[in-house]
Amino acid sequence: MSQSATLLDTRSPFGTYPAERLVRAAWRLADRHDLSRGLRKRIRALVARVFKGPYDLEADGLKFRIYPGENYDDRKILAKGRLPERAEHGLLEPHLDEGTVFVDVGANIGSYAVFAARHGAKVVAIEANPQTAHKLSFNVRANDLENVTVVNSAVGSKEDTLPLWHEPSNCGFATFVTDLTTGEWAGNWTPTYVTVRPLTDIADQQGLERIDILKVDVEGYEDRVVLPFLRHADKAMWPRVILLETNCRPYWSEDCLSELASRGYEVTGRTNDNMVLELSA
Incomplete structure (x- = not known):
């Protein structure tokens, strides 16, 4: 991943950073609650280094630019494909x-x-x-x-x-x-x-x-x-x-x-x- 993709970007138009299938699969793995808490934490740390974001995606018909390496809500949106809470x-x-x-x-x-x-x-x-x-x-x-x-x-x-x-x-x-x-x-x-x-x-x-x-x-x-x-x-x-x-x-x-x-x-x-x-x- 390029260094620019790990930086805060609030200027590029929505859609600049698509969340590809591999990205979604990696974050779904990091969010698996059938794994032990310790293992899930280690997987999440690894996924966060590789797929930190930003990514642009829609959840429940709403658009978000998310940074899953930095925020719990962002991770949930990406892993589940819907809004948290x-x-x-x-x-x-x-x-x-x-x-x-x-x-x-x-x-x-x-x-x-x-x-x-x-x-x-x-x-x-x-x-x-x-x-x-x-x-x-x-x-x-x-x-x-x-x-x-x-x-x-x-x-x-x-x-x-x-x-x-x-x-x-x-x-x-x-x-x-x-x-x-x-x-x-x-x-x-x-x-x-x-x-x-x-x-x-x-x-x-x-x-x-x-x-x-x-x-x-x-x-x-x-x-x-x-x-x-x-x-x-x-x-x-x-x-x-x-x-x-x-x-x-x-x-x-x-x-x-x-x-x-x-x-x-x-x-x-x-x-x-x-x-x-x-x-x-």
């Missing part, structure tokens, strides 16, 4: 309609944002990692979507500048929680200092008068996105539906779920990694 998309789909306001905090490469926009939603896709935000913007353009605004910012309780820790094999798993960079997820983590802003400020800047659906996936920082927003925003701005990642719940500084329940949110759906909560009337 299909169960979560199924839970959200009944709430998506023309004009629905969808705010995606931790948008990654856009598997939720592009999906929601294709259903007619007005999307504000917020991504802290600058390089990932460039990839997200490319995917939005590749799908000719004019109803998505990409905001390159982190979200927290106050304006700040903080180190966002990321690991080269999965840039989508970026976190402010340093405890997540050890133990099970130990790796070659490095920090990028990013701007942090409250969600209320971003919503004001985007001229939002309501948020119908709020999706939050920020690797253990979900409580510091959701709770300050609910405490400071007018109740009319409270999302009617929240998709909240809960697999890093032990790293929250506050119990998000108990406060959401006290404010009238009920759990109406769940998967292994996420919960859907709806605001009761």
Whole structure:
């Protein structure tokens, strides 16, 4: 593979980097869960060196330029030929309609944002990692979507500048929680200092008068996105539906779920990694 094919490319037109049959077969092998975790990890490392990307492909009718050597979501799209987190998309789909306001905090490469926009939603896709935000913007353009605004910012309780820790094999798993960079997820983590802003400020800047659906996936920082927003925003701005990642719940500084329940949110759906909560009337 040429060196140029391993670099970030957000200028070449979609279709420049086709995912050939050998590429797909290699990543399907690397994603085989009937193999032991250790063997799968070694295969993935080898495949990532040879078939790092980028590649252009369609999944569920949506276009993505992916870098499977660098991102879990990209690997899943390439290996399975469909969007990841299909169960979560199924839970959200009944709430998506023309004009629905969808705010995606931790948008990654856009598997939720592009999906929601294709259903007619007005999307504000917020991504802290600058390089990932460039990839997200490319995917939005590749799908000719004019109803998505990409905001390159982190979200927290106050304006700040903080180190966002990321690991080269999965840039989508970026976190402010340093405890997540050890133990099970130990790796070659490095920090990028990013701007942090409250969600209320971003919503004001985007001229939002309501948020119908709020999706939050920020690797253990979900409580510091959701709770300050609910405490400071007018109740009319409270999302009617929240998709909240809960697999890093032990790293929250506050119990998000108990406060959401006290404010009238009920759990109406769940998967292994996420919960859907709806605001009761």
